[in-house]
Amino acid sequence: MKQIMTYTSCAPQDTEKFAGELAGLLKAGDVVLLYGDLGSGKTFLVKAVCKHWQCPDEPSSPTFTIINHYRGPLPVNHFDFYRLNSVEELDQLGWEEWINETSVTFIEWPQLIENQLDSYYKISIEMKDNCRHFILSKSGKNE
Numbered sequence: 001m002k003q004i005m006t007y008t009s010c011a012p013q014d015t016e017k018f019a020g021e022l023a024g025l026l027k028a029g030d031v032v033l034l035y036g037d038l039g040s041g042k043t044f045l046v047k048a049v050c051k052h053w054q055c056p057d058e059p060s061s062p063t064f065t066i067i068n069h070y071r072g073p074l075p076v077n078h079f080d081f082y083r084l085n086s087v088e089e090l091d092q093l094g095w096e097e098w099i100n101e102t103s104v105t106f107i108e109w110p111q112l113i114e115n116q117l118d119s120y121y122k123i124s125i126e127m128k129d130n131c132r133h134f135i136l137s138k139s140g141k142n143e
């Protein structure tokens, strides 16, 4: 894992700025794993990135739908595996079909999937004193 940047956000508008930096960095084909407690801002961050990319679809939390897809110049897949209990349940979703070279994929609660991906960005969100600390790192085949 290679750490790329850290960002401290003490207001939603700060997180939108971080989302702007992230939106500039990500390219089609990228996968971003989002780690952080409930309410830490994983879904908020995906919404903010989509806003920067001017997606015509309104992002929403995929907690119950598990897989959301938003159209746009850079199509976005938004997964939330919070409600999955096993790798068997994960395998039944057909998630591989969504991850491709033309879209960007964000995954909340990615613990079940991380071993099945070769390279990805990882964002850990830590909450402390009403602020969110974002740590962005990258994992690759050789990293």
Ligand SMILES: Nc1ncnc2c1ncn2[C@@H]1O[C@H](COP(=O)(O)OP(=O)(O)O)[C@@H](O)[C@H]1O
Pocket: 009, 010, 011, 012, 013, 014, 015, 036, 037, 038, 039, 040, 041, 042, 043, 044, 045, 061, 108, 131, 132
């Ligand atoms: N600095 C901040 N960055 C992001 N969200 C924040 C911040 N401060 C407060 N919030 C609020 O925290 C909540 C995060 O919720 P959500 O993104 O659904 O969390 P998660 O998907 O991680 O469970 C939102 O209601 C958002 O408005």
Ligand SMILES: [Mg+2]
Pocket: 042, 043, 044, 061, 080, 108
């Ligand atoms: Mg969420």
